[in-house]
Amino acid sequence: MTESFRISKARARLIFDSRGDYTVEVELESNGRVARASAPAGKSRGRREVEYYPRNNAAEAVRIFNEIVSPKIVGLDPADQRGFDDTLHEIDGTERFERIGGNTAYAASAAASILASMLREVPIYVHVSEKSGMKPKIPMPLGNVLGGGAHAGEGAPDIQEILVFPTGVEDPLEAVRTNITIHKELGRLLTGLVEGFTRGKGDEGAYAPNMRDDDALAAVKKTVDNINAEGARVRMGVDMASSNLYDPSRGMYIYRRSGLTRTRRQQLEYVVEIVERFGLGYVEDPMAEDDMEGFAELVKQVGGKTLVCGDDLLTTNAKQVSEAAKMKAVNAMIIKPNQVGTLTDTFAAAREAERSNIVKVVSHRSGETCSVFLSHLAVGLGAELIKSGVVGGERIAKANELLRIWEGEKLPLARP
Known part of the structure; x- marks a missing residue:
């Protein structure tokens, strides 16, 4: 893992989706590159899906990410998708992302993929295909x-x-x-x-x-x-x-x-x-x-x-x-x-x-x-x-x- 492939900053914020509801956007930085990913939300959901947000509160998910998740993923290699995602599971500690929220986890995971493709200078789909x-x-x-x-x-x-x-x-x-x-x-x-x-x-x-x-x-x-x-x-x-x-x-x-x-x-x-x-x-x-x-x-x-x-x-x-x-x-x-x-x-x-x-x-x-x-x-x-x-x-x-x-x-x- 090279220095240029380390996440230097990680933050989450509230944004709005197409229904005007709150959702989470995660932003990751490395070597002057900034990648953002946001989570969608379904109205029709299967009972086996992960929990979208802790206590169904997007604002709480943002707070948890910025205070707890961010310090633990700064320094990780965004190109190591499995390692990055395993860290999210370890931080959460539940089967259904009840602590940090599945939507937050997805936005962070997708942002890592986007950032890695930017650092590697390849299209995102190429990085996804390889991983x-x-x-x-x-x-x-x-x-x-x-x-x-x-x-x-x-x-x-x-x-x-x-x-x-x-x-x-x-x-x-x-x-x-x-x-x-x-x-x-x-x-x-x-x-x-x-x-x-x-x-x-x-x-x-x-x-x-x-x-x-x-x-x-x-x-x-x-x-x-x-x-x-x-x-x-x-x-x-x-x-x-x-x-x-x-x-x-x-x-x-x-x-x-x-x-x-x-x-x-x-x-x-x-x-x-x-x-x-x-x-x-x-x-x-x-x-x-x-x-x-x-x-x-x-x-x-x-x-x-x-x-x-x-x-x-x-x-x-x-x-x-x-x-x-x-x-x-x-x-x-x-x-x-x-x-x-x-x-x-x-x-x-x-x-x-x-x-x-x-x-x-x-x-x-x-x-x-x-x-x-x-x-x-x-x-x-x-x-x-x-x-x-x-x-x-x-x-x-x-x-x-x-x-x-x-x-x-x-x-x-x-x-x-």
């Missing part, structure tokens, strides 16, 4: 165009996200443009379909109309069909966020907007039905987070043509991914680094997915910042998909960074 052992490639953008659930207000669909992703494009510029075109065309269609529609959007920039699930799915399908008729190749997907629908006290899935309740068997049948009716190529969290057997049954039924993706089921946890792989419960997984706290832990989950031929989907959260680190993480991990929204400053920033990475070096384009 993770993955081959870099450009992922396809998976974007939320119509949403409800926890990301929208009353009257919006129960299904949390209706998504689109291109499959027949030759470069990321065309891919991003395709998703944006669908978003724009869908807005025009909804204006004619929904009385009084003001083009209101949810947390991630997706339209949030007053519609039932099936009507919302039909509207997106009509838009996608129209785009495909013009020569594009686009598929639909959904994020059911089923843990938010599931009432464990009743053992039922509650669809409040639709006025329906579904048993476990009915939930399985409904997911298979909409996969068939709407030609879905992607289904995320179709069952509640503890129902790995239900996921496995869906993979048996639709996994040959549809990505059955685990988010709350897996929470970017290598052990959970390994267990799901043994049960053949998923063929795709969400990667959200702040679910697990550090990049080293994130890399372990991604490697487990790759060993089991599970498609990697690097994902934003509903409360985001304008950080572009997620794009480099997705490329460096060789992710097949990046789920980062379609429009909105904090979403488009990540799409634009993909274009810059592509311009710098013509990496292989993922074909999920």
Whole structure:
């Protein structure tokens, strides 16, 4: 470890995310270089995720970092990702970062990666690729165009996200443009379909109309069909966020907007039905987070043509991914680094997915910042998909960074 590769200063501060909520930004310095990283926040969270902040207080997390964490990481080599992240675990001393906060740990871990790439004078994704052992490639953008659930207000669909992703494009510029075109065309269609529609959007920039699930799915399908008729190749997907629908006290899935309740068997049948009716190529969290057997049954039924993706089921946890792989419960997984706290832990989950031929989907959260680190993480991990929204400053920033990475070096384009 050379002197130039020692962290000389470390500080945390409060900033705001896209919902106007507090989050943590960590800043690390070395040899005149300054790296910053900030943490996102999800409204729909899996129960196995790390604790975001001690006592759910971002300001307390900042105080703890500046008083306790900072003195212990000054002097560390930011290029030693595992050593840096192990130090964060040692300082915290709990399994779920209950003392310093998982969001703080993630921001610090990401800042170390960014600083190391600056000191080495290599792109961030190159550093991520080397540390993770993955081959870099450009992922396809998976974007939320119509949403409800926890990301929208009353009257919006129960299904949390209706998504689109291109499959027949030759470069990321065309891919991003395709998703944006669908978003724009869908807005025009909804204006004619929904009385009084003001083009209101949810947390991630997706339209949030007053519609039932099936009507919302039909509207997106009509838009996608129209785009495909013009020569594009686009598929639909959904994020059911089923843990938010599931009432464990009743053992039922509650669809409040639709006025329906579904048993476990009915939930399985409904997911298979909409996969068939709407030609879905992607289904995320179709069952509640503890129902790995239900996921496995869906993979048996639709996994040959549809990505059955685990988010709350897996929470970017290598052990959970390994267990799901043994049960053949998923063929795709969400990667959200702040679910697990550090990049080293994130890399372990991604490697487990790759060993089991599970498609990697690097994902934003509903409360985001304008950080572009997620794009480099997705490329460096060789992710097949990046789920980062379609429009909105904090979403488009990540799409634009993909274009810059592509311009710098013509990496292989993922074909999920």
